[in-house]
Amino acid sequence: MSYNLFTLEDPYRVVIDIENSELGDELSGLDFSASPIERMRSGVRNGDDLRIVLDLNTETNPTSFTLAPNSELGNRLVVDLYNLDSAVKDSASIINPIRSVQSDERRNIVVAISAGHGGEDPGSIGYDGWIKEKNVTLAISRYLRDYFNSIPGYTPVMIRDGDYYVELQKRPQIARDGRADLFVAIHADWYRSSSANGVTIYALSGDRADRENARRVAEKENSSDLLGGVGGDLAIGGLDDDVALTLVSLQMAWSMEQSLIAGTRVLESMGSVSRLRRDKVQQASLQVLNSPDIPSILIETGYLTNPNEAQRLNSSGFQRNMANSIGRGVMQFFYDSPPEGTLIAWQKENGITPGSYTVKSGDSLSIIAQRFGVTVNELKSLNNLSSNTIRIGQVLTLPGGGPLQVSEHTIQRGETLSEIAVRYSVSLAGLRAANNLSSDRILVGQVLKIPTI
Ligand SMILES: [Zn+2]
Incomplete structure (x- = not known):
């Protein structure tokens, strides 16, 4: 794509001339209310060139770059309009917009939710031959989406929302296009012994990370990948190999560290609804966890080859509890270190409890x-x-709000009421009262309300 961008004054305008192009979509109906853009108009130049004019209400310092097509979107031209008086960045992208017009509004934290498998790929098959992993993962993912939709300051992005297959390589790309702050893959396990049970969480390993870095640099000339996260946006194509490798490695080190912390917070939270097979986040070389720019975790929510666990994982009540516990762990992670410019960061600075x-x-x-x-x-x-x-x-x-509110606990075999009280730092009397219990007798599978502190 060949284009030319320049600015004009009185009134302030940004003019973009694109060769051999025509408008593929309407420019009317776009919402510029929180941006310096008053109006966007277009015209034809020299017969087959497209001119786009942004009428602005203030002077800006525009920059622009192009992005190659990916699985979701075609060729893109991204124009960032930098405010002259502050570091606040207003951005608008035109022709296949990849991001909404932003202003200095406090943005939402974006959580990408990747339901494992789908379509032709059923994933693990349950002990009964009927329960399929692809359905369990989608159901939990949908509850997780509902959870984040109910919390101000969060936006969920579904990697798949139906019974179809999305290739492993494409999944992080969809998260990246959605500007995700965290990538959460949901799975359910399989084992040849029906007694295996419990939750396992994986984060990206160094092994995979090193190979991934090398591959990305090798492919960078054709890559439309962005380095997001800590450094904002930076297209790696066009940088020297060693500079690109250093930047990608730094980003990957950050992303691996954050993945481990996020996984730990989610594991702590999930301990309230399920047994943990491993009480530490495991590191593994999994293809879906290959983002240098987005902290990523993979949750094995339990074993479909274990009859008890499979039945629970297949029930909507448990799926919802599990999703809520994942959501609470993710919220705790972001409450501890909220990304700059987000509503959650602002709330924390101002002493407002998220949710x-x-x-x-x-x-x-x-x-x-x-x-x-x-x-x-x-x-x-x-x-x-x-x-x-x-x-x-x-x-x-609001539901799920606040720094880690453990609100429910499902009784596992062998647990006692007093143990549970100690675990959540609540009094035995308080726990009894919250659940209208006249004795300390509890049943496996019983769901207890845990009073929040
Ligand atoms: Zn799986």
Whole structure:
């Protein structure tokens, strides 16, 4: 693609001339409300060149670069409009937009959710010959998406949302196109012995990372990959090999470290709903975990070859509990070190608990419940409200909110009530009261409410 970009004043404009191109889409209806762009218009030049004009309400310092096609999108021209007075970056991409127009708004943290297998690839088959991993992983992934949709400050991106196969190499690319801050792959295990059970979490290993770095540098000339994360955006094509390798390695080291921390937080949280097969994050050379720029974890949610675990994994109640525990672990990870410029970072700086909502004039419980996709009853029980009356300024807790609230525990064989109380640092009496228990007798599979601290 050959193009020329220049600026004009009175009024401020950015003009982009693209050779041998025509407009493939409407420019009307785009929302520029939080950007310096007033209007975008186009015209034909020299017979078959396309001119695009951005009318601006302020002077900017534009930069531009092109991206080669990938599995999802065609050729792209990305124009970043840098604000002259601050480091705030406003960006707009035109022709196949890969990112929305951004401003200095606090952005959401993006979590990519990759349901393992799909379509022709069923993954593990359950002990009964019917339960298929591809369906279990999709169901848990959908609950995880619902979870993040209900938390202000988070946006989930589904790598697949149906019964079809997405190639392993394409999965991180989809996450990258969605500007994901974390990549979470959901799987369920298989073993020849039906007694194997429990959760395992994997993060990228150094082995795979080194090979991946070398491959990326070798391919960089044709690559449309971006280095995101810590350094913002940087296309690696066009850099010297050694510079590119150093940058990619640095990014990979950061991403591996973050993957381990994220995996640990999720493991801690999942301990409240399932037995952990390994209490540490395992490192493995798995192809789906090959992003140098996005911290990535893979969760084996349990064994489909174990009848007990397979039945639980196949029930919607357990799938939802499991998704919520993953969600809480991810939230804890981001609460500990929120990416710059995000709503969560801002909330933390200002002492606001993530997942909380401050009641505004005109709000009612049902309006708030609707807005965050929860029921009025859920909101009431989360906030210990006995009536529907709320007052302006009142801070409500939303489901899954706050730094690691362990709210439920499913009883595993051999556990006692007092053990569970010690584990969650709550009193035995408090635990009994929260669950209306008159004795300490508990049953395997029983779900306990854990009072939040
Ligand atoms: Zn799998």
